[in-house]
Amino acid sequence: MTNSKHSKKSLTKAEMLDRHQRGAWYLAEETYDEFSRKAMKGLKYHDSQEALPETFRRLEQKMGIASKPVARTIHLKPVLAVAASVALLVLAGLFLWQNNASSDQLFANHFDYLPSAIQNNEGDTDVRDAVTGSKGTLKDQVLSAYGNGQYEQALTLMEQYRQVFPEDKEMAFYQAILYLGQGEENQAVVLLESMTDDLPRKEYQRAHEHYLAMAYLKVGTLDKAKPLFLQLKSGNDRYARMAAEILKQWPTK
């Protein structure tokens, strides 16, 4: 890269999001640096099933680099001393609960929500008014809350939706993931086990194995979780990578 290229403009995240939304993938060579131009062009290959801001949010969470407002830190200050004491107590507790803690830690380090791949073409309009009285179908609302990372709300809406549409297995799969993420792992296990031989779509097979293994890990049934992770590890995708990482840190007992 030459010096003249360095002086060219670098694409900001806001510009990138805006351009992506407008489908303006090509940047002028005389204005933007090579990094920006190639990066913008690459976004044509972004998975259309997940909005770009959501992908960025998820990536930031995965890397632990999400922006934190300064105000939050200021609010934490008065409780730091208490927090330190609590931390000591928790540490002591961790020694007593070492096995569960390591499973929990593994789970916490590797759990992430599956981006929604559901296209909502179904009309549950009649139901939505009866259940929520608000705009958009109930399924739309569930998917919107899920897509926006409002998982607690998504789970509440999902439970309402599934009461009306218990046969919607695809939504059931996401409900299981929501249970898992919201600390209701036993419910997640039940739901995920129920669809082992009857997946909503073939494409969910690896995801299903992964989340079932994660659910077993969370409830502490390591003897059921490990074979699933070993099976996942033999693949060649993100689930294989995650399984390999989890197995590397597998609890000794």
Added chain:
Amino acid sequence: MPLWQKNDERISDEDLIALYKKRLDASIVGILFRRHYHKVYGLCLNYLKNAHDGEDAVMEIFESLPGHLVHHSIQKFEPWLFFVTRNHCLKRFKKQVKNRWEDIQEINEDFFVEIEAEKDHIYEQRYEALGEAIDELKEDQKKCIILFFLQQKTYNDIVEITGFSYNDVKSYIQNGKRNLKNYLLNLNENDEF
């Protein structure tokens, strides 16, 4: 809270790197990467042409950063990150197309057959050219070629994923290969390699 955390937007990338070398505080790497990861993601997609692989590559690059920052002398972070990302993706691209090596050689023997014996920068240029050639294909051909070369899918897999007929898949891949060959021949004629 340290000053650099309060005013991180005012601190240059290079100063953050210097600070990281001094303190080895992982949050500094986080601040640095947060400024640029959107472009890293886009660049990974540009080379790997698939969101899942792109995302994995971003994570791998992020995880490799602390080691790089400590062991390398980095004058300008952004151009350096561009090359790190590019090289990472090209290595991954090479690995992903390995099982389709015979098909790749079939596209253009002169271009690829001796590639293993060439210097690193030559094969990088040639893989990059192949990636750019794929970008230029018509949508249906591109979809099938990416699934075949980069994601190692069989014809039957591609039929299932795309909904195209078997004959269409076969035809898109054959025509796609021919168009890739023409694109690369054109590059050769223009002495770009």
